[in-house]
Amino acid sequence: MQTTRRVDELRETISAYRAAGARIALVPTMGALHAGHMALVEEAKLAADRVVVSIFVNPTQFAPNEDFAQYPRKEQADSRMLTAAGVDLLWMPPVEEMYPNGPEIDVRASEIGDVLDGAHRPGHFDGVTTVVARLFDQVRPDVALFGEKDWQQLAVIRRMVLDLKLPLVIQGVPTQREDDGLALSSRNAYLLPEDRAKAVALPRALGAAERSIATGGDPAAALAQAIDTLTAAGFDVDYVELRDAATLGAPIEGQPMRLLAAARIGGTRLIDNIAVTHE
Ligand code: PAF
Numbered sequence: 001m002q003t004t005r006r007v008d009e010l011r012e013t014i015s016a017y018r019a020a021g022a023r024i025a026l027v028p029t030m031g032a033l034h035a036g037h038m039a040l041v042e043e044a045k046l047a048a049d050r051v052v053v054s055i056f057v058n059p060t061q062f063a064p065n066e067d068f069a070q071y072p073r074k075e076q077a078d079s080r081m082l083t084a085a086g087v088d089l090l091w092m093p094p095v096e097e098m099y100p101n102g103p104e105i106d107v108r109a110s111e112i113g114d115v116l117d118g119a120h121r122p123g124h125f126d127g128v129t130t131v132v133a134r135l136f137d138q139v140r141p142d143v144a145l146f147g148e149k150d151w152q153q154l155a156v157i158r159r160m161v162l163d164l165k166l167p168l169v170i171q172g173v174p175t176q177r178e179d180d181g182l183a184l185s186s187r188n189a190y191l192l193p194e195d196r197a198k199a200v201a202l203p204r205a206l207g208a209a210e211r212s213i214a215t216g217g218d219p220a221a222a223l224a225q226a227i228d229t230l231t232a233a234g235f236d237v238d239y240v241e242l243r244d245a246a247t248l249g250a251p252i253e254g255q256p257m258r259l260l261a262a263a264r265i266g267g268t269r270l271i272d273n274i275a276v277t278h279e
Contacts, residue, residue: 022049026141031055032072032186036176054091061127106130149175151273195266201233235263
């Protein structure tokens with residue numbers, strides 16, 4: 001696997017791939033890789049001839065009070081995992097290479113980035129769209145893969161690609177879960193053992209609400225029940241919401257719906273989501 005930290009070198013390699021007629025997949029990450037990321041890599045290998053993975057802990061998507069400094073950084077272990085998985089190119093830019101003049105020119109996520117997580121993390125999705133637009137410009141992939149665990153991020157990026165008419169396909173990859181149902185996340189590493197034991201309440205509460213709504217139960221009652229269950233389990237709940245899966249606005253009759261939640265346990269903020277299908 002080739003590793004590069006310089007954009008001119010990256011562009012040279014990408015040009016060589018293109019000259020050879022290769023289809024290119026990009027898996028953008030912030031590192032601290034786990035099986036969820038590796039599922040993205042496996043899908044990327046099926047979708048393209050060359051797989052590029054980026055690792056960049058993007059400062060512009062963290063608010064000053066968030067965990068940018070503590071965010072796990074595991075360059076060597078990540079690099080070994082990606083090599084073993086058969087990744088072609090690891091793009092690991094330093095901050096000065098990604099934002100040579102500071103993050104002055106940005107891409108605003110607008111309304112779809114202002115709701116749900118965006119309401120609790122103001123500016124977060126502007127940071128995501130800004131860095132992902134730069135990554136797309138640097139790598140020019142045919143396809144880019146994102147985990148469904150970050151459903152709002154996936155929806156925001158799909159919207160950006162649509163609005164800017166970017167010539168690539170966005171592929172969502174289903175959430176990978178622990179045996180007890182907890183969604184894999186780099187931030188799970190922050191959980192103390194007692195909080196890890198309680199964390200399973202999140203996918204369980206979502207699952208119960210999904211079954212209730214899918215079988216004709218009142219959505220408002222199902223959401224309230226999920227919030228009560230999470231609170232009783234020790235969570236501090238930011239939101240549990242039922243939304244249109246694509247726009248993240250109010251659910252629309254006949255359109256796919258998504259149940260999304262964010263809640264803190266022992267200081268660690270977890271997010272999760274599942275599809276809701278009427279039976
Ligand atoms: O999902 C992530 O890891 C990040 O938000 C992303 C897409 C790599 C942008 O920094």
